[in-house]
Amino acid sequence: MIDDDTVIETLDELEAFLISVENGGLGLNNVAGIALATNNADGRPFVAVLDDKHQLLMGRWVTQDVFDNGKDRVRRGPTKH
Incomplete structure (x- = not known):
């Protein structure tokens, strides 16, 4: 569920979101992974927090720039802890 219209606009904001999830x-339970995805209805990019059954627990909209350039951060995890 994408619960609000907050948009992650920078890679630093993406990093902070990843750290918060990690x-x-x-307050999310059963987090198993994070992925960048696009909304099937309109193609809008978002970061998805998934459970162990690949069900969406939470999502946040991201800009196209963050979607294009944040894939390594999502794949490897946050660099700052």
């Missing part, structure tokens, strides 16, 4: 700061 540290449990968002």
